[in-house]
Amino acid sequence: MHTSRHRSLLLAVAGTALALSLTACQDDSGGKSSTAPASSGTQASPRATDTSGATGPAGSSDPGRSKAPAGSTGASAGSAGQGTASTPVCTARDVHITAARQDGPPYTHLVLTARNTARHSCRLPGFPHIQFLESHKQDVTAVARSKPAAPVALAPGAPAYALVKLSDGGAHEDNEPVSAFSVMLEGDSTVIAVTAPGSGGVAVDPAKALTGYWTPELRNGADDF
Numbered sequence: 001m002h003t004s005r006h007r008s009l010l011l012a013v014a015g016t017a018l019a020l021s022l023t024a025c026q027d028d029s030g031g032k033s034s035t036a037p038a039s040s041g042t043q044a045s046p047r048a049t050d051t052s053g054a055t056g057p058a059g060s061s062d063p064g065r066s067k068a069p070a071g072s073t074g075a076s077a078g079s080a081g082q083g084t085a086s087t088p089v090c091t092a093r094d095v096h097i098t099a100a101r102q103d104g105p106p107y108t109h110l111v112l113t114a115r116n117t118a119r120h121s122c123r124l125p126g127f128p129h130i131q132f133l134e135s136h137k138q139d140v141t142a143v144a145r146s147k148p149a150a151p152v153a154l155a156p157g158a159p160a161y162a163l164v165k166l167s168d169g170g171a172h173e174d175n176e177p178v179s180a181f182s183v184m185l186e187g188d189s190t191v192i193a194v195t196a197p198g199s200g201g202v203a204v205d206p207a208k209a210l211t212g213y214w215t216p217e218l219r220n221g222a223d224d225f
Contacts, residue, residue, distance in 0.1 A: 087153060090114070090122035092190035096156075097128075097183055098162075101197050106169040110202065111218060112162040112183070112194070112211075115155035124160050125151035126186030127213040132178050136206040140164070143225050146212035161218040165225055167205035175203040 051120040095114040112128055127147075130140040152160045167175055179201035183192045196202045210225050 034074040070075045087121055087123050089187045090118075090124045090154060090185060091188045092185060092192050094120075094122050094150065095124070095185070097192055097194050099194050099197055101202075102163065106164055106167075107198075107202065108169045109224075110164040110166060110197070112164055113159050114154075114162070114185075114214065115159045116156055119156055120137045121153060121155050123151045123153050124214045125186070126163050127211055129162075129184040129186070130164065130181060130209075130211055132204045132209060133176060133206060138210045140211045142213060143213050146215070146219075146225075148213060148215050152214050152216050158216075160214040160216060162214050163212040163218065163224075165208065165210040167204055167208050174205045175208070177201050195203060 087215055094116060096117050097112060097114045099110050099112055101107050102111045114124060116122060116130075127142040131137060132140065146163070154160055177200065178196050180195050183194050184190065185192075212225070
């Protein structure tokens with residue numbers, strides 16, 4: 001009878017231990033179950049990082065990268081537009097024009113210098129529209145081969161030049177003395193009075209007079225016409 005009670009006590013203790021062991025296993029399984037979502041969350045975190053990173057495929061990265069090139073392209077186009085179409089054409093108020101003799105006697109050519117006196121850049125297209133004499137109202141003919149590849153752009157203080165032929169040289173009856181003459185810029189109807197160089201002015205043959213286009217530098221011999 002004593003042995004039976006002892007065996008029953010051992011069985012009870014073993015059952016209790018088994019129950020505790022099963023409970024622990026269930027707790028461990030529950031712990032693992034609760035850990036799994038945490039692991040999934042860890043995997044979601046790199047995707048979130050990729051989305052905000054430069055190399056991420058998500059949409060929040062692509063718009064940022066597409067906007068930057070678009071913005072930079074617009075800026076460069078804008079810049080390009082300001083250097084051409086947005087740069088104003090020079091007017092009579094923007095430039096100061098002077099005349100000087102070129103070479104020595106018989107002084108058949110003049111050099112016109114147009115210097116930008118404004119505080120902004122401007123374009124100087126075409127050629128100077130020159131009238132030497134009141135009796136000859138037509139502009140002096142321009143020489144096409146002196147035309148530059150692009151209109152001259154003048155920064156503040158920068159000069160442009162035009163070579164002007166007065167006559168074939170020598171004294172003959174068609175030459176007329178000129179102490180001052182008029183110049184107009186392309187696109188501006190304002191008449192600019194230019195003083196001829198020398199105390200006695202210059203001798204002009206209206207039938208022989210020619211002018212070159214405005215150029216950024218005087219080309220020696222290239223416009224010798």
